Amino acid sequence: MAGGSILGNRVQRKEDPKFLTAGGEYADDLKDPRLDGAAQVVYVRSAVAHGTIEAIDIAGALDMPGVIAVHTAESLGLEPIASPFNPAAARTLLASDKVRYVGEPVAAVVAETWQQAADAAEMVFVDVEFLPTHIDLEAALASDSLIYEAAGSNAVFDTTALGMPENTDADEYFADCEVTVTGRFMNQRVAPCPLEVRASAAMWDEGRLVQWISSQGAQGAKAAFIAANGGDADAVHLITPDVGGGFGAKIDSYPEELLLGPIAKLLGRPVRWRETRSESMMNLGHGRGQLQYITIGGTREGKVTHYQLRAIQDAGAFVGMGTILAPFFTRPMASGVYDIPNIECRTTSVVTNTTPTTAYRGAGRPEATAAIERAMDMFALEIGKDPAEVRRMNLIAKFMEPHTTSIGQTYDVGDFEGALDKALDTAGYADLRAEQQARRESGDAKQLGIGVSVYVEITGGxxxxxxxxxxxxxxxxxxxxxxxxxxxxxxxxxxxxxxxxxxxxxxxxxxxxxxxxxxxxxxxxxxxxxxxxxxxxxxxxxxxxxxxxxxxxxxxxxxxxxxxxxxxxxxxxxxxxxxxxxxxxxxxxxxxxxxxxxxxxxxxxxxxADMATFPFGAHIAVVEVDTDTGQVKHLRQVACDDAGRVINPLLLDGQIHGGIAQGTAQALLEEVRYDEDGNPITSNLADYGMISSAELPSFEVVHMETPTFVNPLGAKGIGESGTIGSTPAVQSAVVDAVSHLGVKHIDMPATAERVWQAIQAAH
CATH class of the missing domain: 3.30.365.10 (Aldehyde oxidase/xanthine dehydrogenase, molybdopterin binding domain)
Structure with a gap:
């Protein structure tokens, strides 16, 4: 571009020709000659959600064709690793004293081929003495049966941001409010489902580990591999080839990858490992899983003065990243875009006999937004006012210098009302409400729902x-x-x-x-x-x-x-x-x-950077709900996502599109489920509700740029914004479509069955 800057232009992706022709080179595709003759590793996984390991019988597996070795925690000399977030919650990389969820690795089978290793893994028998299984968060919190006995409780981490003096009664806290509304929301557990499941390969070169991993950051993973293999930093060389999706779950380092180095060293030859899709669904860290209790209060005119959020976070079976990450971001972002003078947020992380949770697109910010946006909708419904107008009268006014909320979080720059206005104008909000009213008056079985969400999130924080x-x-x-x-x-x-x-x-x-x-x-x-x-x-x-x-x-x-x-x-x-x-x-x-x-x-x-940045925006979702069947059709999604200065609008739109798809999927389809014994019942893509283009409308992206002062580019993050704005908008649209029938809330995912049941319960 002679005489001008290329920044801000829709430049085609350099990456695409490779991926669309020859394809990428992923961890399971490696052709490196150093991996010639690599043995294959398959992990034996627990079929029991919670129990004490009495014995592990590997004799049958050792007799299988092609089997080279079978390793347990004992044969590898694994020592318990204490969680940095709760040292009392310690575990070995292969289960040794007890198993804590279905799918937890118990033993590693090494064979000449993957099929031989998989067949031999079926011949390893793990004798487990059953213990009570905890799937429900509140039941786990109240139980005397502990997943980590040394922790003294299944509650393993707490954070609190007080908006009232310690031990103040909740009724007293909301005493001055003319209207209060309470709610119980489940921000359900979801699976990341990257197109590329995890794979890894490891070999030793003159006393130095060389390992290929499917990761979102090889440098950040290095410390865990040093700890697993011993030696100093120079003794570990990590390489990340092309990665087919991560969504937060591939930040973590998992036992399956960490153990390949020790196994390769004992074997004296390279080893490779890859998981199946079902293994990925059971073992790649899940996201969300947050139970929320809210109370919101204010005046009958619509001014919100008090907000209280108590979040119970599902950590899953390990006290890892999911234990602290979502609460860490949910708490400071609890007030969202609203000028609420009195806010309290308490979080408690609880272990359960389920797949460990970890980072998932947005990690804590979508949960915070979903809670406050549903609360604003319920408050608006209670006082009989339009939800967009109630939001408008409570928004933080436009600011171009740092603004600190009542909960103590400082935002960089923001124009929340500007984003809301752009989204409402593009959607034709008044016309949508008129069409909705006409359908209600006609008694049409297919009712229109309009959902509004306004959000702010923290990025680079x-x-x-x-x-x-x-x-x-x-x-x-x-x-x-x-x-x-x-x-x-x-x-x-x-x-x-x-x-x-x-x-x-x-x-x-x-x-x-x-x-x-x-x-x-x-x-x-x-x-x-x-x-x-x-x-x-x-x-x-x-x-x-x-x-x-x-x-x-x-x-x-x-x-x-x-x-x-x-x-x-x-x-x-x-x-x-x-x-x-x-x-x-x-x-x-x-x-x-x-x-x-x-x-x-x-x-x-x-x-x-001196501080984080705070992208913001507004989404309008339009859905059609068949009140006879509960079926939801997503008709429109208007998204105004302000990520500061835009470097490449083409990539910006792509990130927004992906985020909306992921957020809509949580609102309407996705949910990881377990039976009462802790068996996963959504462990493949036939049972798990993955979204496709057939369930999505064309997205209407409204551009808005409010540059930040935090970096010279004026840019803020965009990778998670679409997810954060879309989920509450779509959920609210579904509730809005049937609110005239007496429905006040429907938990996600708003499946046809769940919507139909809510309609029947309201009659």
Whole structure:
């Protein structure tokens, strides 16, 4: 783009030709010759949700064809690992004293082929003495039967943000409210379902572990692999090839990957492992799983003055990331976009005999938004006012400087009413309400529902809020960008090249991105929490500026001029003295000259942010509900997601589309379920309600940009916003469609059966 910036333009993705033709190279596809002759590992998994292990019989498996070894916690010498969030909750990577959920790894079978290992795994018999099974959160919280006896309770973590003095009675807290509404909401457990299930390969090279993992951040995973294999940081080399989706669940390091190094060392040859889809559904960390009790109070005119949220978080069977991450973000974001003077939020994390929970797209922010948005709807219904207007009168006023809420969270910039107005105008809100009224008056079985949500979320908020980048120019004028973020569908190759090109003028097709290799990129924060562009991208942008400055100094030396007089002609990718463009030095010439002086033309930089950023927006969902059957049809979704300055609108829209699909899926279809004995009954894609394009409308994206001051790009995160805004809007639309029949709330997912039952119960 001669004379202008490429930033802000709809640039096609550099990644797509590879993925659409030859395809990516994923962990299970590796052709590295160092893995030739690798043995295959299959894990024996518990068929019991909770019980004491009496014995593990591996004799039958050892006699099976092709079997090389069968390992247990004892044979591998595994010691209990204490949870950093509750040291009393300790476990071994392979279950040893007891099993805590169906699917927990108990033993590892190593064989020449995967099929031989899978067959032999069926011959390992685990003798378990049954213990009471806890699936229900409140029952687990009240039970004396403990999943971790040393913890003294099934409640393993608490956080509190008080909006009233300790021990104040709730009735007293809401005493001045003219209207109060209470609710019990279940933000149900969901499975991440990445297209690529987990796989890994490991080998030892002269005493050094080399392992390939499907991960959202190889650098962040390294500490766990060092701990599992011993030695120092230099003894572990992790590589992340292409990753087919993560959604938060691939941030964690799991026993199945961590044990491959020790197994390969004992075996003296490489090993490989991959899970089946059913194993993935049972063992890849689940998301959400938060039971919410809310009370909201205020005036009959619609002003909300008090809000109380008590969240009980399902940690699953392990006290891991899911124990603290969702509560950690739910609590500070409890007030959402609203100016509520009195707020209290309490969270309690509870272990259950289910798959451990972990990060899942939004992690705590969607839960907080779902709670306050449902609360606002119920409050509006109670006082008989339009839910959009009740929201409007309670919104925090527009601010372009930091604003701190009554719960203590500081937002950067926000224009919540502006986002709401844009979404309502695009949706034609008044016309939709008129059509809804006409259908109600006609007695039509198919009723229209309109759902409104306004949200704010925190992105890039996990410490340390920083990212490194390295930029290197080669003798042929091409460049390599090294980044600590790790793409799995976000479009980093495109945007990082855009950012580098915009400052250097080096063509995008001559810029290569390197990520996910701890030898080539030793430090990095990975890709999670919508941090990549605002921290990783900002680092590339900063590094490109510094690279140009370094090149200007070298060009000044070669052209025998003052550095202040050296300018970069980005259209031609050459440096010259101002006013004399005919005599210039190209990037290639500068790279050669730098190397001849004993230096590479390279820059290492670190971008540090002072705070998180807070994207916001508003969604309008329109659904049609058949009141005879409860069937829901999603007709429209209007999304105004403000992520600050937009670098590539094409990628922005893609992230919003994916988020809306995922949020709608939770609202209408997805739910991980267990029977009373802890057996998963949604352990494959035939039983689990995955959404497809057939269930989704075309999305109407409304653009709005409110740049942040937190980074030079003015950019905020977008990867999770669509999920956060869409879920409560769709859920509220379903309830709204049948509210005239007396229905006040329907828990997600709003399946036809659940909607029909709510209608019948209201009669």
């Amino acid at each position: 996990v410490d340390p809020k920083q990212e490194a980048a390295k930029l290197e120019v080669h003798d042929d004028g091409t460049a390599t960008v090294y980044t600590g973020t790790s793409p799995h569908g976000q479009g980093h190759e495109t945007v990082w090249a855009m950012l580098a090109h915009d400052e250097t003028g080096i063509p995008m097709d001559k810029i290569t991105l390197v990520w996910g290799d701890t030898d080539l990129v030793p430090s990095g924060g990975g890709t999670m929490g919508s941090r990549s562009l605002q921290q990783g991208g900002a680092a590339v942008h900063q590094g490109a500026i510094e690279l140009v400055e370094k090149a200007q100094e070298l060009a000044a030396q070669l052209l025998e001029a003052d550095v202040a007089d050296i300018v970069l002609d980005k259209d031609n990718g050459a440096f010259h003295v101002a006013g004399t463009p005919a005599v210039a030095k190209s990037w290639a010439e500068l790279a050669v000259a730098s190397r001849q002086q004993g230096n590479e033309l390279t820059i290492d930089t670190l971008f540090v």
